[in-house]
Amino acid sequence: MAERSRINRMQAVVLRRRDYNDADRILTVFTPNLGKLDLIAKGIRKTSSRKAGHLELFTHVSILVAQARTWDIITEAVAVESFRHLRGDLGGISRASYVAELIDVFGEASDDSTRLWDMLLLALRELDAAEVDPDLLLRWFEIHLLSLAGFQPELFHCLGCGEDLQPVDNFLSFQAGGIYCPSCGETLNGVERISPDVLKILRHLQRSTWGAVRGLTIRPAILQAVESILYRYLVTVLERQLKSADFVRRLQRVN
Numbered sequence: 001m002a003e004r005s006r007i008n009r010m011q012a013v014v015l016r017r018r019d020y021n022d023a024d025r026i027l028t029v030f031t032p033n034l035g036k037l038d039l040i041a042k043g044i045r046k047t048s049s050r051k052a053g054h055l056e057l058f059t060h061v062s063i064l065v066a067q068a069r070t071w072d073i074i075t076e077a078v079a080v081e082s083f084r085h086l087r088g089d090l091g092g093i094s095r096a097s098y099v100a101e102l103i104d105v106f107g108e109a110s111d112d113s114t115r116l117w118d119m120l121l122l123a124l125r126e127l128d129a130a131e132v133d134p135d136l137l138l139r140w141f142e143i144h145l146l147s148l149a150g151f152q153p154e155l156f157h158c159l160g161c162g163e164d165l166q167p168v169d170n171f172l173s174f175q176a177g178g179i180y181c182p183s184c185g186e187t188l189n190g191v192e193r194i195s196p197d198v199l200k201i202l203r204h205l206q207r208s209t210w211g212a213v214r215g216l217t218i219r220p221a222i223l224q225a226v227e228s229i230l231y232r233y234l235v236t237v238l239e240r241q242l243k244s245a246d247f248v249r250r251l252q253r254v255n
């Protein structure tokens with residue numbers, strides 16, 4: 001196996017930080033090629049630290065990382081995009097935190113860090129520009145994240161008989177991760193009705209690029225139903241597969 005060079009330059013977004021020792025901080029960052037990493041920023045809490053302003057949460061930063069025995073060390077940091085606009089708004093901060101937490105918990109389940117990286121930057125840029133419906137953005141983000149992490153819900157074929165789903169009321173199962181046709185779903189426990197209008201939007205979000213979705217206007221009642229479904233599906237996946245009970249508790253507090 002080739003040895004990594006001692007110092008690497010990389011792009012990163014800061015997902016999470018915690019204080020360490022007197023003046024240091026451990027940062028959890030997401031990178032395009034290596035996915036999620038824990039790195040140490042030494043001396044960052046001293047007022048003289050030149051790195052501090054570049055390593056705020058959600059900042060897209062270019063860093064130099066030196067290999068070390070415990071945590072690799074950030075030796076230099078320069079902000080590439082600081083997303084100043086979204087930081088000035090509580091709604092922007094809470095949405096960016098949500099996006100960062102989702103990348104944090106789902107990042108390990110996905111082996112395509114480059115696509116996750118692209119989605120993360122896309123979401124932060126759109127939240128910062130504040131030109132689109134942020135709820136629509138988060139729904140698109142959630143459903144694509146689920147696919148990348150291997151939890152894509154089945155929205156086109158019945159989970160029971162495999163037939164194409166028809167534009168009628170079908171049955172949704174969070175546990176099974178998809179939809180049953182009326183004849184298969186009617187007798188099942190733990191399923192709920194899903195209307196053809198809601199299913200249509202879920203499918204559209206799942207198979208479309210953000211560019212094809214961002215200009216859509218969706219009736220508030222439909223978007224709310226989509227939000228409720230994705231929220232409960234995320235909770236199911238987080239609890240059962242990812243065992244991320246802490247994140248679920250935080251989610252339940254804001255919803």
Ligand SMILES: [Zn+2]
Pocket residue numbers: 158159160161162163180181182183184185
């Ligand atoms: Zn069926």
